[in-house]
Amino acid sequence: MTRRTNLLKSLDWWTILLYALLVFLGWVNIYAAVYNEGHQSIFDISQRYGKQLLWIGAAGFIAIIILIIESKFFSAFAYPTYLFMLLLLISVLIFGRDVKGARSWFEFGAIRFQPAEFAKFATCLAISRYVTQYNFKIHKIKSLFISSLILFTPMALIVLQGDAGSALVYSVFLLVLYREGLSGIVLFLGFLAALLFIFTLLWSKLTILLLILSVSLIAAKLSGLKWKNFGLGILIMGAFSSLIWITGKILNLHFSSYFIVIVSMVLCIIPFLFFTYKQKLRNVAWIILISFCSLFYSFSVGYIFSNVLEQHQRTRINELLGIESDPYGAGYNVAQSKIAIGSGGFTGKGFLNGTQTKFKFVPEQSTDFIFCTVGEEWGFVGATVVLLLLLTLILRLLILAERQRSSFSRVYGYGVACILFFHLAVNVGMTLGLAPVIGIPLPFFSYGGSSLWSFTILLFIFLRLDANRLELLR
Amino acid sequence: MNNFSNRIYVIAGIFILVVLVFIIRLLNLQIIDESYKLSAENNSQRQVTQFPARGLIYDRNGKLLVYNQAAYDLMIIPRQVKQFDTIDLCNLLGIDKKDALKQIAKAKKYSYRKASIFLKQLSSERYAVLQEKLYKFPGFFVQPRTLRKYPRQSAAHALGYLREVNNKEMKNDSYYSQGDYIGKSGIERTYEKELRGEKGVEIFWVDVYNRIKGSYKDGKFDKPPVSGKNLYSTLDIGLQEYGELLMSNKKGGIVAIEPNSGEILAKISSPAYDPEMFVGRAMNQNYKRLVQNDSLKPLFDRSMMALYPPGSVFKLINALIGLQEKVITPATRFECHNGYHVGNFTMKCHSHASPLDLIHSIQLSCNAYYANVFRSILEYPKYGSVQNGFKVWRKHVLSFGFGNKLGADLPNELNGFIPTTDYYKKKYRRENWRALNVISLAIGQGELLITPLQMANMVATIANRGYYYIPHIAKYFGDGELIDAKFMKRKQTSIDSVYYKPVIDGMEEVISGGEGSTGRLAAIPGIRVCGKTGTVENPHGDDHSVFVAFAPRENPKIAIVVYVENGVWGARYGAPIAGLMIEKYLRGEISQSKKWLEKRMIEADLIHKKKE
Numbered sequence A: 001m002t003r004r005t006n007l008l009k010s011l012d013w014w015t016i017l018l019y020a021l022l023v024f025l026g027w028v029n030i031y032a033a034v035y036n037e038g039h040q041s042i043f044d045i046s047q048r049y050g051k052q053l054l055w056i057g058a059a060g061f062i063a064i065i066i067l068i069i070e071s072k073f074f075s076a077f078a079y080p081t082y083l084f085m086l087l088l089l090i091s092v093l094i095f096g097r098d099v100k101g102a103r104s105w106f107e108f109g110a111i112r113f114q115p116a117e118f119a120k121f122a123t124c125l126a127i128s129r130y131v132t133q134y135n136f137k138i139h140k141i142k143s144l145f146i147s148s149l150i151l152f153t154p155m156a157l158i159v160l161q162g163d164a165g166s167a168l169v170y171s172v173f174l175l176v177l178y179r180e181g182l183s184g185i186v187l188f189l190g191f192l193a194a195l196l197f198i199f200t201l202l203w204s205k206l207t208i209l210l211l212i213l214s215v216s217l218i219a220a221k222l223s224g225l226k227w228k229n230f231g232l233g234i235l236i237m238g239a240f241s242s243l244i245w246i247t248g249k250i251l252n253l254h255f256s257s258y259f260i261v262i263v264s265m266v267l268c269i270i271p272f273l274f275f276t277y278k279q280k281l282r283n284v285a286w287i288i289l290i291s292f293c294s295l296f297y298s299f300s301v302g303y304i305f306s307n308v309l310e311q312h313q314r315t316r317i318n319e320l321l322g323i324e325s326d327p328y329g330a331g332y333n334v335a336q337s338k339i340a341i342g343s344g345g346f347t348g349k350g351f352l353n354g355t356q357t358k359f360k361f362v363p364e365q366s367t368d369f370i371f372c373t374v375g376e377e378w379g380f381v382g383a384t385v386v387l388l389l390l391l392t393l394i395l396r397l398l399i400l401a402e403r404q405r406s407s408f409s410r411v412y413g414y415g416v417a418c419i420l421f422f423h424l425a426v427n428v429g430m431t432l433g434l435a436p437v438i439g440i441p442l443p444f445f446s447y448g449g450s451s452l453w454s455f456t457i458l459l460f461i462f463l464r465l466d467a468n469r470l471e472l473l474r
Numbered sequence B: 001m002n003n004f005s006n007r008i009y010v011i012a013g014i015f016i017l018v019v020l021v022f023i024i025r026l027l028n029l030q031i032i033d034e035s036y037k038l039s040a041e042n043n044s045q046r047q048v049t050q051f052p053a054r055g056l057i058y059d060r061n062g063k064l065l066v067y068n069q070a071a072y073d074l075m076i077i078p079r080q081v082k083q084f085d086t087i088d089l090c091n092l093l094g095i096d097k098k099d100a101l102k103q104i105a106k107a108k109k110y111s112y113r114k115a116s117i118f119l120k121q122l123s124s125e126r127y128a129v130l131q132e133k134l135y136k137f138p139g140f141f142v143q144p145r146t147l148r149k150y151p152r153q154s155a156a157h158a159l160g161y162l163r164e165v166n167n168k169e170m171k172n173d174s175y176y177s178q179g180d181y182i183g184k185s186g187i188e189r190t191y192e193k194e195l196r197g198e199k200g201v202e203i204f205w206v207d208v209y210n211r212i213k214g215s216y217k218d219g220k221f222d223k224p225p226v227s228g229k230n231l232y233s234t235l236d237i238g239l240q241e242y243g244e245l246l247m248s249n250k251k252g253g254i255v256a257i258e259p260n261s262g263e264i265l266a267k268i269s270s271p272a273y274d275p276e277m278f279v280g281r282a283m284n285q286n287y288k289r290l291v292q293n294d295s296l297k298p299l300f301d302r303s304m305m306a307l308y309p310p311g312s313v314f315k316l317i318n319a320l321i322g323l324q325e326k327v328i329t330p331a332t333r334f335e336c337h338n339g340y341h342v343g344n345f346t347m348k349c350h351s352h353a354s355p356l357d358l359i360h361s362i363q364l365s366c367n368a369y370y371a372n373v374f375r376s377i378l379e380y381p382k383y384g385s386v387q388n389g390f391k392v393w394r395k396h397v398l399s400f401g402f403g404n405k406l407g408a409d410l411p412n413e414l415n416g417f418i419p420t421t422d423y424y425k426k427k428y429r430r431e432n433w434r435a436l437n438v439i440s441l442a443i444g445q446g447e448l449l450i451t452p453l454q455m456a457n458m459v460a461t462i463a464n465r466g467y468y469y470i471p472h473i474a475k476y477f478g479d480g481e482l483i484d485a486k487f488m489k490r491k492q493t494s495i496d497s498v499y500y501k502p503v504i505d506g507m508e509e510v511i512s513g514g515e516g517s518t519g520r521l522a523a524i525p526g527i528r529v530c531g532k533t534g535t536v537e538n539p540h541g542d543d544h545s546v547f548v549a550f551a552p553r554e555n556p557k558i559a560i561v562v563y564v565e566n567g568v569w570g571a572r573y574g575a576p577i578a579g580l581m582i583e584k585y586l587r588g589e590i591s592q593s594k595k596w597l598e599k600r601m602i603e604a605d606l607i608h609k610k611k612e
């Protein structure tokens, strides 16, 4: 009995309060999103808001069970849970049900369940467990390899299910690893790679080339490169370019201008690296290397995209990036979403008064685009409050994570915070037209049992760990 | 315990930064940029045009001529069309899938955002079935409209018809949008603005499937339609129908005018057509048939657009000008020996007593008399030259409303033609052509071209002894509003009223002058009818029969002109028909003694006789 009271005392009630508040707001907004005059009762089980209430009840039940479980259990059973989840991910590929071209659902009678949602907390447990092992050294190749393996395996399985959006969530563990000592450069490079990936598909080759060149030139200048060295560099490059061009003419080969520029740049790199090494301009050397690599990366992405991938894969990526302007596809959804949010104004149209939501102009209203309902009915004030509530919860988790004595709990806490953040950033970014349309839910808000339970499990395991924060877990 | 603990600031910083970006974005979307609010309104509202009832048309006695019947157009807004079961829709409408796809393509070509017609004029039964299932076809909706209905199959030319607006009309007047109807001829065209009323608009909330979800802001921004005005026309539908009956199987036109007001009592163009032919889906087919495949040209309004030389009727004008210019007096006599002879020039005349005074020259329609009169006017020494004399003559002619549009409230009026001195200068290639060159004008032949409406107006002018009102077909509107004031203004001719008496004496002799009177068949027992026969030379076949008349002699109530193409001469068809029309109008029925004539006229067939 004392143990129970201790647990109640040591729980972080602020987090639980925020959680409860967000879940409640989510439910109210789902009611507004699917509201229709025929079924006015918010408890009507035939409607989504009625069902969501059931899911919420079940989520509370799950939370209590998690809180009852001994906290040591989670670190001890991290790997078995992870392996079990991998098994589920594999079996859903074989036995799962096709929903909108993605094979990611299990169906048991009326209950549908999405293993990818639950793979999140399992992976989070596993990576926390691995990172806190004695022999883990963040910059050791073997450690990096194994942690990548832990992340990439569920990611790959989820991609195979045709749910690329959910797979992208795992990239957020880069932030967790950063907290555990991964070099900031890796984080930066990861960020750069993501950015370049998108730019390459959005813009022409020449634009990318000019972008990389100008960014690296500015960086080089800031790092102390002199103007005359610029001139020299351009002169050398010009010389190489003309040499290649003349060679092409003599041998009667048809080199494209991109080819000429790239090859002469490669040839330039060698003397330039040598020069900067002699001049002790290490930073400039790095910049040159990075810009060269990003160029290479960008072109290979472009090449793979247009020559290796098949049409339906290209279409999928284009839709993801909102390039394909199918009026009823991704572009339409975002436009309608922006209209719905934009029409909310400062204080919104009021509860149940959203016309865009009520008349179903915004698709996936109660799931992926639930934030539209918030924006339209509660306006700038409501949307900001919701954003700040979510941010407060996430920041609270970071603070909680830092106060853990056990590294396992800390890493797990960071994992939870980062996963929630990724969902927030991508989901809200999508409805605001700032991020590509990736169908992932808004934590605690979106309609759906699987996602609500998955976030609940994710959060309450951490709260359970936090309740024992003074213990050292092995 | 871990030397990277300050990295929480970097990570928290990233989180805060992203949320900040979102808030700024929200600020921009929700507060700074107004356009999203507009888009939202457009998204979820549908403005449904409320069509006003078009004004009804009555005759002068309040008999209904045109009314409305409800019909339903199925409209399409291509932008809102989603995947739907084409075959299901086609079955509901009873149309071909091919036609349906063609209509959709046509609608897209017109506009993605604006509504256009998918299928015209659904029957009430089809509409009832469709209405139930319309939710299955987003982007489609039903637009109620009104169709014209005609309780009497009469007066088609005068009433005119409606057609869908074309692109040019939509461009000229932004009031119209695709699928609207506009008056294309007759009263419907002239009084389009009054009859059509004003469209209204009702605003509804609609969902993404375009289903109506209720009234927008409780109808605060709705605009109710304003019904068109009812129009009371000057037509006497009984007279009109009687005229059409008399003209059956004959080509030609009749115009009857009330002299003291200029009101058109009847306006007949034969062959006529059933006004119902221009209503509904069969309209285009019927139109093509009437325009292209009917050699009788039933759409051609002969009462307004047929240009005939006036023939002998024009002698009345020359007599009046001669009296006004004092080249003759009623007592002036001219010799006639089977014609007018000057040197080796001859204008033939039939044989009659000689010499004749003015009154008998009208009664017997002597050509020589008017050759003399006309020549006297042109060669009157006072004017110095034939050309100046001609100009004086022409000025008098124009004062009767010839040579220019009268300005009636009917479309398609024509000028007619009264030649000028310049015209003859070109024709004869010399300045000083002679009176004999143009002598055929004396008997209404030559280059003169006059419409039946102008001719009727001339008769009304003579009946009024010197003035006329512009002929018109609208009397007043249902709300009591009067028609254009110009129709109330008396137009004076340049002939003094005293000179009309001898001419009218002559016209009465034409009807009741005994032996030799050419218009005896127009006589009505107990009514003093004045008239004049005419024959229009027709190089293509039998001459056209013309007859003008008015009655009663004092306080005339009706002035009429009857043209019967290939009617040979005025006496044969023109006079009897004019007489019957006058009697019908003044007495309401035909006296027993003239029933045989009425029967003969109705049965006369000048169209099909050639084939026999």
Ligand SMILES: [Zn+2]
Binding pocket: B336, B337, B338, B339, B349, B350, B352, B365, B366, B367, B368, B369
């Ligand atoms: Zn004679």
